[in-house]
Amino acid sequence: MIHATVPSTTTTGQLISLDRILVVEPGRRAEAVCNVPGTLAIFDSHFPRFPVLPGVIILGSLAKLAALLLHESTQQEWRLAEAQSVRFRRFVQPGDVMELLVELTEHDVGQAVCKASASVDGKRVTTIGRLLLVNDLAGAT
């Protein structure tokens, strides 16, 4: 296990930290862990009577892990361009440990496709059928 070393110019936002990078197999897959502590300011407003991690933050964390995986093999910056079949299956709440998995399915010079999921206690909380990332150098958006 290594501690998170996110590229300093990460291009998918620092919405929630990837706290531990567990596995990076360049060109194939990556796994990471996000702790979801009750101290996050986001829970004050989302929601006052029912704290729950916003689904888009989970989407952002998976896109960030995908960008990190692609950075590992290309040394280039990647960013989220499209997502399909994003399903939020269970609420993620303060105290949960989120396990993230991203698997690369297609990859060329300018764009890459992954599928991704987040789990808590072995149960999938979010699944993404298709996550499209583009390479900034390719100028594609």
Next chain:
Amino acid sequence: MRFHLIDRIDEFEPGKHLRGRKLVSGSEEFWDDVPGGPAMPAPLVLEALCQAGTWLIMLSTDRRKRAALLQVGNVRFSGDVRPGDVLVLDGVVESMSDEMAVLSGSATVDGTPVMQATDIMCALIDADDLEDPEDSERMLRVLTRS
């Protein structure tokens, strides 16, 4: 961050559509470092549209229900959102029952689309399970300037 990503509701028709605005400012704290300078993270642009959708659900159910995100069929990001931009949010109800709603919509900056989303499926849950109704009502008055 305060997770409140819509600043005004400019027009709406209950059960049909809503147009709102989110002001984007360098005084916010969420920036991506991308070519050309800082940009608003794409997932937050999607969230701004979803929040427009949840207010539309509130306004369509006499404040009783809010939307909880279940699924996004497709979302495509086609442009950067920069400090100083005004994000115009257009949310449309595609279908709605007592328990579920399907929405679609877009975000534009100066008339140029920066995001389009379709097949946004939401569960409609009791609004007062999430927030004090008085706080929601106060926020709604700010959003609609009423």
